[in-house]
Amino acid sequence: xxxxxxxxxxxxxxxxRKKSFIVMTILGPILMAALMIVPVxxxxxxxxxSNILVIDDSFLFNERMTDTDNIHxxxxxxxxxxxxxxxxxxxxxxxxxxxxxxxxSSPSGIQLIYDKQPGINVIxxxxxxxxxxxxxxxxxxxxxxxxxxxAAKTNVRLVTTKLDEVGEESKSNTELSMVVGMFSGILIxxxxxxxxxxxxxxxxxxxxxRIIEVIISSVKPFELMMGKIIGIALVGLTQFLLxxxxxxxxxxxxxxxxxDHFSKDSPTSIEQAMNTxxxxxxxxxxxxxxxxxxxxxxxxxxxxxxxxxxxxxxSFLFYFLGGYLIYSAxxxxxxxxxxxxxxxxxxxxxxxxxxxxSFVMAxxxxxxxxxxxxxxxxxxxxxxxxxxxxxxxxxxPYWELGLSMALLxxxxxxxxxxAGRIYRTxxxxxxxxxxxxxxxxxxxxx
Amino acid sequence: MNQPIFxxxxxxxxxAGHVAIENISISVPTGSIFGLLGPxxxxxxxxxxxxxxxxxxDTGQLWFNGERLEEKHLGLIGYLPEERGLYKxxxxxxxxxxxxxxxxxxxxxxxxxxxxxxxxxxxxxxxxKKVEELSKGMAQKVQFIVTVLHEPKLLILxxxxxxxxxxNTNLIKSEILELKKxxxxxxxxxxxxxxxxxxxxxxxxxxxxxxxxEGEVKEVRSRFRTNTYNIDFQxxxxxxxxxxxxxxxxIEHGPEGDHMDATVRLVxxxxxxxxxxxxxxxxxxxxxxxxxxSMNDIxxxxxxxxxxxxxxx
Numbered sequence: 001x002x003x004x005x006x007x008x009x010x011x012x013x014x015x016x017r018k019k020s021f022i023v024m025t026i027l028g029p030i031l032m033a034a035l036m037i038v039p040v041x042x043x044x045x046x047x048x049x050s051n052i053l054v055i056d057d058s059f060l061f062n063e064r065m066t067d068t069d070n071i072h073x074x075x076x077x078x079x080x081x082x083x084x085x086x087x088x089x090x091x092x093x094x095x096x097x098x099x100x101x102x103x104x105s106s107p108s109g110i111q112l113i114y115d116k117q118p119g120i121n122v123i124x125x126x127x128x129x130x131x132x133x134x135x136x137x138x139x140x141x142x143x144x145x146x147x148x149x150x151a152a153k154t155n156v157r158l159v160t161t162k163l164d165e166v167g168e169e170s171k172s173n174t175e176l177s178m179v180v181g182m183f184s185g186i187l188i189x190x191x192x193x194x195x196x197x198x199x200x201x202x203x204x205x206x207x208x209x210r211i212i213e214v215i216i217s218s219v220k221p222f223e224l225m226m227g228k229i230i231g232i233a234l235v236g237l238t239q240f241l242l243x244x245x246x247x248x249x250x251x252x253x254x255x256x257x258x259x260d261h262f263s264k265d266s267p268t269s270i271e272q273a274m275n276t277x278x279x280x281x282x283x284x285x286x287x288x289x290x291x292x293x294x295x296x297x298x299x300x301x302x303x304x305x306x307x308x309x310x311x312x313x314x315s316f317l318f319y320f321l322g323g324y325l326i327y328s329a330x331x332x333x334x335x336x337x338x339x340x341x342x343x344x345x346x347x348x349x350x351x352x353x354x355x356x357x358s359f360v361m362a363x364x365x366x367x368x369x370x371x372x373x374x375x376x377x378x379x380x381x382x383x384x385x386x387x388x389x390x391x392x393x394x395x396x397p398y399w400e401l402g403l404s405m406a407l408l409x410x411x412x413x414x415x416x417x418x419a420g421r422i423y424r425t426x427x428x429x430x431x432x433x434x435x436x437x438x439x440x441x442x443x444x445x446x
Numbered sequence: 447m448n449q450p451i452f453x454x455x456x457x458x459x460x461x462a463g464h465v466a467i468e469n470i471s472i473s474v475p476t477g478s479i480f481g482l483l484g485p486x487x488x489x490x491x492x493x494x495x496x497x498x499x500x501x502x503x504d505t506g507q508l509w510f511n512g513e514r515l516e517e518k519h520l521g522l523i524g525y526l527p528e529e530r531g532l533y534k535x536x537x538x539x540x541x542x543x544x545x546x547x548x549x550x551x552x553x554x555x556x557x558x559x560x561x562x563x564x565x566x567x568x569x570x571x572x573x574x575k576k577v578e579e580l581s582k583g584m585a586q587k588v589q590f591i592v593t594v595l596h597e598p599k600l601l602i603l604x605x606x607x608x609x610x611x612x613x614n615t616n617l618i619k620s621e622i623l624e625l626k627k628x629x630x631x632x633x634x635x636x637x638x639x640x641x642x643x644x645x646x647x648x649x650x651x652x653x654x655x656x657x658x659x660e661g662e663v664k665e666v667r668s669r670f671r672t673n674t675y676n677i678d679f680q681x682x683x684x685x686x687x688x689x690x691x692x693x694x695x696x697i698e699h700g701p702e703g704d705h706m707d708a709t710v711r712l713v714x715x716x717x718x719x720x721x722x723x724x725x726x727x728x729x730x731x732x733x734x735x736x737x738x739x740s741m742n743d744i745x746x747x748x749x750x751x752x753x754x755x756x757x758x759x
Contacts, residue, residue: 003548006544006547006548007548010544014533014535014536205533205534206533209531209532209533209534210527210529210530210531211530211531211532211533213500213525213527213529213530214525214526214527214530214531214545214589214592215545215548216500217498217499217500217520217523217525217527218520218545218548218549218550219548220517221500428495428500430529
């Protein structure tokens, strides 16, 4: 077997066999599944109730504050002060809502006095209810009745269609593209960080354990560096593959469990829990929104068909690996220049800054995927892996994709060449505080 | 002797503004143990790294067995660096196997030989242990095995005895001599001058980036003879001193007693016979031998002399 193959094999096997790898591989999907299931579960089992005393000096809201599952309103026929005392004295009441007399003319100054902090949902619910009601009162005063308002409500949803140069029309779904793009971007971001740092650690380990000189008397430093980078890339791919498989298994398993649980319970409560926001939709809108939902679902399916999955998958793999390779070479160079991980901080910034920058810019690009800035960021090799992946689901001309990929390959060769030169000298330097000036010198050695 | 296994011609290497080695020319005879000596920072490690092709020379030529030194020769060279270590989290056997395979051995051959050596050194029970569980001496043994396992023609040992207790030092010494018997050439870098006298046939002394002394150990030592002799005798120092005449001068002597000893230097071009003829008449000579300088003395003398001559401001 050739030497670089041996190195890749060792880097891969020692990492895959580690307990931490196995633990992370199993825990990752559990965490992911938990992230998706726990909030729903928590929302469903949220037993925390709010009992609110309402003192309404305007006498407008008495019958209008309707209870929800966990917010209950009480209307005692007492003054504000005695209501406050009642709340403080008894455990049954959590807050006093005071609505003053001139609420119609000056809507500010409504007070919520509590002895137990009410949740944001409670506050928002009260605000929404009062807002809606005041609006309705005002409209009614101007002589517009409820039916007219309902009839005037309109919901507009754009059907976006891309017309390319050949004249082919294709429906696109912006939200779906956003999700696919953002998800790919996040995965690439994580991969670069998690495994780039592993490359650096591996280099530091070889340096501090002093095995480095034994090895480079058998193989070229560059071979060792590349072997390590490729080996760790394979570890990362293995882990992501296992995560995807296990997550799918856990999520579908968890879903079955949850659904099972609720078919026994009340079938409607899960919907309520999942759509807490829709509780606030006024009733008359429901028919319209059902219609819109159907339209939206059709649209999603049409655009799923429209999204070019082979291209996305291929480019994802390409940028996933390309992004990792271009950065991991730099991580290796940093690892070679320092004696321990603590010293690496000063060299980390120039590496992590562009990764974090592209991640931040991804949220800008996603709202404007065809702007000149988006174009350039998806061409520069240091930002292109994340930015281009965000753009691709929106449709990117093949020439742009090709150019960006070519630039990434050139960028990779360039950084690896530079990193290799720093690495070669760095791994044999001990006990020296390395400056950027020093690194520049190493670059020019032959 | 046939052609040298390794030869360096005018090899120089500089790091940004600092000359590591300058115009080094040495020739290592096949089958010999060659001592590469010198103070810390003299350039030994740089030179060894050049032989191992870890770094390249700026100028100069290197020859291995009559061919230009190339990458293919790496499999014929074994190198035990001074700064040596192992992967701490890896199992001993697995790691030894990996390092041997990197040197170009097939897995099967490497396994066979490793079994043999692990038994020989009595560490076969450690095969499945992690390196971090090993004592330092134990790890050193594993490193030594890995260095020699591919049966290199040229073995480079940089401070091989550091970290070994006297028992293991002896074990390694006898292994080195065993390897020499089998025809392995060994370049041996150390500060331990005792082991140089014991093991080396040839030496080269590097100081301040240059070779300042080179040759066969016996020849080098005789080059540093100072014409001094140890005399064991019966009589008094007074008698001895008086009998030296113009042939020699007394340098030092032991305490007065029945059996005396003194150190005497020949002067004025006198021969040992002339001196002996004189002193035999007054004292009873029971022993007479030349004082040959130790490698330690030679090291200090040569480096000191060089520094005095070249480092004047």
